[in-house]
Amino acid sequence: MRQIYLDNAATTCVKEEVLREILPYFTEDYANPSAIYSFAQKASQAVEDARRKAAELIGANANEIYFTAGGSESDNWALKAAAEAYNSKGKHIITSAIEHHAILHTCSYLEKQGYEVTYLKVDEYGKISLEELKKAVRPDTILISVMTANNEIGTIEPIKEIGKIAHENGILFHTDAVQAYGHIPIDVNEMNIDMLSASGHKLGGPKGTGLLYIRKGVKIRSFIHGGAQERNRRAGTLNTAGIVGLGKAAELAKAQMQSRAEYETKLRDHLISRVLSEIPYSRLNGDPKDRLPNNANFCFRFIEGESMLIMLDRLGIYASSGSACTSGSLDPSHVLLAIGLPHEIAYGSLRLTLSEETTLKDIDHTVDELKGIIKRLRDMSPLYADFISEKKGA
Amino acid sequence: MYSEKVMDHFTNPRNVGEIENASGVGTVGNAKCGDIMRIYLDIDDDGIIKDVKFKTFGCGAAVATSSMATELVKGKNVQQALEVTNKAVMEALDGLPPVKVHCSLLAEEAIHAALWDYAQKKGIKIEGLEKPPQDIGEIVEEEDY
Numbered sequence: 001m002r003q004i005y006l007d008n009a010a011t012t013c014v015k016e017e018v019l020r021e022i023l024p025y026f027t028e029d030y031a032n033p034s035a036i037y038s039f040a041q042k043a044s045q046a047v048e049d050a051r052r053k054a055a056e057l058i059g060a061n062a063n064e065i066y067f068t069a070g071g072s073e074s075d076n077w078a079l080k081a082a083a084e085a086y087n088s089k090g091k092h093i094i095t096s097a098i099e100h101h102a103i104l105h106t107c108s109y110l111e112k113q114g115y116e117v118t119y120l121k122v123d124e125y126g127k128i129s130l131e132e133l134k135k136a137v138r139p140d141t142i143l144i145s146v147m148t149a150n151n152e153i154g155t156i157e158p159i160k161e162i163g164k165i166a167h168e169n170g171i172l173f174h175t176d177a178v179q180a181y182g183h184i185p186i187d188v189n190e191m192n193i194d195m196l197s198a199s200g201h202k203l204g205g206p207k208g209t210g211l212l213y214i215r216k217g218v219k220i221r222s223f224i225h226g227g228a229q230e231r232n233r234r235a236g237t238l239n240t241a242g243i244v245g246l247g248k249a250a251e252l253a254k255a256q257m258q259s260r261a262e263y264e265t266k267l268r269d270h271l272i273s274r275v276l277s278e279i280p281y282s283r284l285n286g287d288p289k290d291r292l293p294n295n296a297n298f299c300f301r302f303i304e305g306e307s308m309l310i311m312l313d314r315l316g317i318y319a320s321s322g323s324a325c326t327s328g329s330l331d332p333s334h335v336l337l338a339i340g341l342p343h344e345i346a347y348g349s350l351r352l353t354l355s356e357e358t359t360l361k362d363i364d365h366t367v368d369e370l371k372g373i374i375k376r377l378r379d380m381s382p383l384y385a386d387f388i389s390e391k392k393g394a
Numbered sequence: 395m396y397s398e399k400v401m402d403h404f405t406n407p408r409n410v411g412e413i414e415n416a417s418g419v420g421t422v423g424n425a426k427c428g429d430i431m432r433i434y435l436d437i438d439d440d441g442i443i444k445d446v447k448f449k450t451f452g453c454g455a456a457v458a459t460s461s462m463a464t465e466l467v468k469g470k471n472v473q474q475a476l477e478v479t480n481k482a483v484m485e486a487l488d489g490l491p492p493v494k495v496h497c498s499l500l501a502e503e504a505i506h507a508a509l510w511d512y513a514q515k516k517g518i519k520i521e522g523l524e525k526p527p528q529d530i531g532e533i534v535e536e537e538d539y
């Protein structure tokens with residue numbers, strides 16, 4: 001059966017070129033990169049090359065990049081360490097209502113530690129309001145953390161302006177760029193970013209790899225204590241292969257960003273326009289323009305997301321949904337609720353995230369199948385039956 | 395995560411549809427919780443369930459439990475149908491993941507609600523059947539987008 005993978009926001013396939021670069025560090029140049037003998041030279045050089053490549057993708061200096069075990073660790077580190085480092089100034093943090101749980105759950109942890117968190121609301125497209133941000137700033141605000149792009153609905157936030165407001169008020173600015181890193185242009189200087197989280201597996205690198213960019217001069221301490229790796233700020237024997245993979249993926253992403261974004265955007269817009277025009281009672285979630293090139297997120301009324309996913313799965317199409325059943329909680333996605341969707345509509349969400357490997361044929365095939373699936377589920381839905389009979393009666 | 399039986403009943407649900415002028419119709423759940431089940435019963439003069447249909451909004455387990463529940467009550471008399479519990483539905487499906495157990499409860503409630511409706515219409519009382527909870531409040535709001 002033909003397999004169509006449309007869940008690239010969840011994770012990506014490791015790129016061939018990345019895999020090729022990684023492999024020697026398992027069995028040939030496997031020395032601990034921190035060792036001083038000559039055998040470790042190649043590994044330590046490879047780590048430093050990767051650091052430079054990872055930095056170049058966001059206009060940072062290599063010595064501002066700290067490798068971690070993924071986006072979640074980077075988010076935890078940034079928030080908890082910044083809170084600790086600046087709590088003599090205050091205990092107030094500003095973030096948004098649509099952050100990833102790596103941020104939101106860290107914030108609720110901090111709330112239990114006596115910090116106060118303001119969760120900025122978003123508009124119907126998922127954007128925060130700069131005016132509301134300005135109003136939320138207080139003398140005791142120590143950190144603003146707003147994601148570069150949302151993982152569910154793909155909306156890109158006005159990062160540069162947020163950073164500007166932060167800096168005008170002498171507040172540290174962190175951004176979770178896990179979905180944006182390597183996908184859209186980011187420049188930490190131009191965008192006033194002090195800390196940035198990224199993850200390797202969202203751009204064709206290996207899972208369990210990530211980084212935290214920490215601007216020179218930002219005084220946050222170590223989160224993982226132990227050895228002196230990463231200039232005493234992140235202990236643990238370096239994951240040479242993983243770091244090399246992340247570096248290579250960053251290098252490729254930088255070289256191919258423009259062409260890939262153009263390609264994916266074209267496919268994405270084709271997908272969106274076909275779905276909205278051919279499937280009744282559907283809507284696009286997220287900003288139509290300021291959105292990740294590879295993200296399409298829809299709601300289909302009268303049906304539930306998990307049913308859709310299972311039916312797609314049986315046809316070899318892999319997608320994701322913000323419905324409660326798929327999130328393991330009783331509520332649908334906090335992001336869909338934050339953009340103002342009622343529960344029953346949020347349940348019927350479907351996220352399709354593309355890659356440069358996705359073809360027009362994949363998209364057309366998916367839409368064709370989706371039409372049948374949605375019709376089948378609606379024919380089974382009492383909500384749809386009521387809606388139709390009310391329409392007839394009206 | 396689902397048993398083969400659940401997948402079978404989800405992908406090939408039995409008895410999907412509506413019955414016009416049904417002897418009893420029961421709707422349970424609400425859209426806010428993400429599951430709505432509606433069961434239609436056609437009951438003859440001897441109290442035998444001749445036909446049964448369902449419509450369900452919900453996850454794979456919700457559809458599969460509705461489908462199985464309709465299978466289990468078909469051909470039974472009213473008293474026997476009342477004895478089709480959520481446990482029976484679950485067992486017939488070779489089990490459900492713990493987070494989906496509520497779907498089988500909903501299926502049981504849907505049958506009870508349809509039987510209640512039947513009893514109301516007939517003006518009879520069914521031994522052991524209590525008035526089902528009415529929480530089908532949250533029908534999809536009429537919004538245009």
Ligand SMILES: Cc1ncc(COP(=O)(O)O)c(C=O)c1O
Pocket residue numbers: 009010069070071072073075100102147149150151176177178179199200201208209210
């Ligand atoms: C926005 C965002 N932040 C953080 C994470 C967590 O990253 P990781 O899986 O590398 O820990 C993800 C991954 O899903 C994400 O999309």
